Amino acid sequence: MGDASKVVRWGILSTAKIGREKVIPGIQNSKYGVAAAIASRDLGRAMETASALGIAKAYGSYDELLSDPDIDAIYNPLPNHLHVPLTLQAVEAGKHVLCEKPIALNAEEARRLMNLPEGRLVAEAFMVRAHPQWIRAREIVRSGALGELKVVQSFFSYFNSDPANIRNMADIGGGGLMDIGCYPIVAGRYFFEAEPKRAISLIDRDPQFGTDRVASALVDFGNGRRLDFTVATQLTPYQRIQLVGTEKRLEILIPYNAPGNEGMVLRLDDGSKFADAAAICETLPVSDQYAELTDIFALSFLGEIDPPYGPADALQNMKTLDALFASEKTGAWAEIE
Structure with a gap:
């Protein structure tokens, strides 16, 4: 872990396999990230995953996680049709969002992410x-x-x-x-x-x-x-x-x-x-390309670097x-x- 004053506390939406096996371990291996909470519509599943991966908090709803004031950023690996709705909900709750690809179901839906509140970063999780x-x-x-x-x-x-x-x-x-x-x-x-x-x-x-x-x-x-x-x-x-x-x-x-x-x-x-x-x-x-990815966006969230990618890049794809x-x-x- 890097400087304790430069840490992004991540909340993970769902117990999706990509999160459990790739992104959460990546966050835990990163210099600037902490996997601080995970949410599932099934509280038991959230608690089981949190226990297995050493995550401090488990929530039985996405709303509870998004309402947690201790969470800085959200990783959204939900099914594709929930990418934009939950990303927007997270932004409205004051969080930055790293969203799994593809960012949306189509370009029209992706355009909903183009007018974000100042200071909020949304990016597509292309770890490559x-x-x-x-x-x-x-x-x-x-x-x-x-x-x-x-x-x-x-x-x-x-x-x-x-x-x-x-x-x-x-x-x-x-x-x-x-x-x-x-x-x-x-x-x-x-x-x-x-x-x-x-x-x-x-x-x-x-x-x-x-x-x-x-x-x-x-x-x-x-x-x-x-x-x-x-x-x-x-x-x-x-x-x-x-x-x-x-x-x-x-x-x-x-x-x-x-x-x-x-x-x-x-x-x-x-x-x-x-x-x-x-x-x-x-x-x-x-x-670990997932650790590298989360560090790049953690530094972006922290204002240490300019965000390399955002909604405009995702819209082009x-x-x-x-x-x-x-x-x-x-x-x-x-x-x-």
Whole structure:
């Protein structure tokens, strides 16, 4: 723990798995955060989780947590349809909010977060941008080592056919694009350091759930730059990012679910030899990207740094997701404002 005068006391809305297994341990491993309270609609479950994770307070309703004057910031990992409503409720209660992705069900809903009270920060919890491997990869792109970056290519998949899982419930924002498609979109925006202009998609939907189970997209960033990606909820688990330039290619081996107990590897090659041994590999320090994320936003809440991301950034990501769903309906390119 860092300086005791620079501590953000976090309250966690719900006992969601991502919170229990990733974000709460990240807060506890961070320099400037304390997991101070957790709430569930089931008090027993909140108490059980609090006991297991060493959290001091447990509440049987979200309202009780939001009313706690000792809580500075809220982590919101609720199902997608509750992101904006509970985030706004938390802001109205005087809290800062780190909200799980996607920030909303669509761009129209995300716009409700654009007029926040002065001094209140809301941000989307894309932990990947806090990981040293993403930061280093962008440094390499900026250095010109790849030549001119022209293509960002990504694949991200898992297999989940459980009808009781919220990711398979279309009416509350389930499906692959909303759950994990948002990550490649962030990757394109992060590495190109630009906003996309139009997008086109090819989507296969589960006949029972109605959710997109395999979605492929081509996203145009202008000037010959494009992001192409596939995400899936019913394919074997796999993930990669390729950053392909006019001179070299950079590969991020585990770009999204980077484990916190080993150093991640970047691979750089010029294509002259295709053997793995020909690639120049760089291993990054061991890092807990969830701890890094919460520290960045803790320092933002504390006024030590300027917030790197806020509602405007989240809105831009939602606009691209909206365009991909619009393209599915028409079979044509959809413009992104």
